[in-house]
Amino acid sequence: MKESIKDNFLADFEANQNIAHKICRIYTSNESDHNDLFQEITIQLWKNYPKFRGDAKFSTWMYRVALNTAISLYRKSTRTVKTQDISDVAFKIKSVDYDDTQEQQLKALYKAIRGLNDIDKALVFLYLEDKSYKEISETLGISEVNARVKMNRAKDKLKRILNP
Structure with a gap:
């Protein structure tokens, strides 16, 4: 994988990660679910980043992916979040503590x-x-x-x- 793709993703994500936190705040009611949803949104953004064409701003695209992830996960009747293992990802995203x-x-x-x-x-x-x-x-x-x-x-x- 090209370093520049990873670097671009990290820069874009870190600059806009409050979008994901805010969506998590609306679609969850406790910290554990918030963290699970945040992780799933992050994974979906990373998986779909190669498809980001740049036709819209990154933040607009991020809203769409994050909202679709939250809606699809929380439409399930069990209301549990199934997350994927992120341990195989070779980089770490610097998480900024969410000031509520x-x-x-x-x-x-x-x-x-x-x-x-x-x-x-x-x-x-x-x-x-x-x-x-x-x-x-x-x-x-x-x-x-x-x-x-x-x-x-x-x-x-x-x-x-x-x-x-």
């Missing part, structure tokens, strides 16, 4: 978001990341109009959950 002090303010919101269906979770997450409806539609593979309609419905659901 700011997240404490949003605890109720995250809890409410976890109560949404998988697509609504992804929509709300991308919206909270200040992504445009165009970027949201590209990431999720839906039309921009559909993204707007679904987002308005998701906002209404969150209001009902947070203000019963």
